[in-house]
Amino acid sequence: MWTRETRDRMAELGRKTKRYPSDLTDEEWVRIEPLLPKPSRRGRKPAADLREVLNAIRSMARSAGGWRMLPVHFGPWKTVYWWFRRFVRRLLFRTIHDVALMLDREAAGREASPTGGVLDSQTVKAPFAEARGCDGGKRIVGRKRHVAVDTDGRLPMVNLTPAGVSDSVGGQTILGAIRKRWPWLKHLFADAGYHRTKLMDKAASLDFVVEIVRRSDKAVGFEVIPRGWVVERTFGWMIRWRRLVRDYEKRLDVSEAMIHVAMGALLLHRVAHR
16 A cells, blocks of 8 residues: 555655666665676776666566667667677576575565475467467467466566477476475475376476365356465566566577566565665
């Protein structure tokens, strides 16, 4: 609920940014600056301001603009795009997101690494993707975002596939990736679409407990499924960033980076302005 204190706080944050709501505040910049690549000791020093580069990338993700439509305040779009591709190769956006996720969990009084989560997927149109598929259930041609979120809705893991890949197959890939990056995550909740033999066998081999949460047989009309609303809320957070409403990217790694840009910005804002 909006109160006078909330409005004053948001107005103060607006004054700290330079032009756009997506710009990094000073508190946010202090926390991510150590994660950025250091300039080489040899050769000419980079002329680009990395803070402005990140501001440009966040602005584009929030407004769904194209590279050639970047406001002139951010400098040449080719420079911003060059740095963006370099950051993608270095997994910088995923690193910023994961660090912010752990800091946000600790600030909430939890362990840095999640121990429980929820599996689900989201199908979106992908008009420019190199490889697309058809989700027959939702009648959408595009990509599918297979995700695992913690019990508060943060996004430890996302995997992108053509939309024709089933939840069970995408879930198996998610399980293998989680075991490498988040070894303490053991218990997962999922809907009936994940209750498949191969998925359960892989979960058992990787020491996971996958609990299937089913819709009540007596329910009439809409029903909030326990744990399911958590991941649906995360999808709602994602599509507030307009570039994620559809998947406009051609490459999977670029699409995943855009998701980490959006979710990392949300977590970084929580950490810096809690």
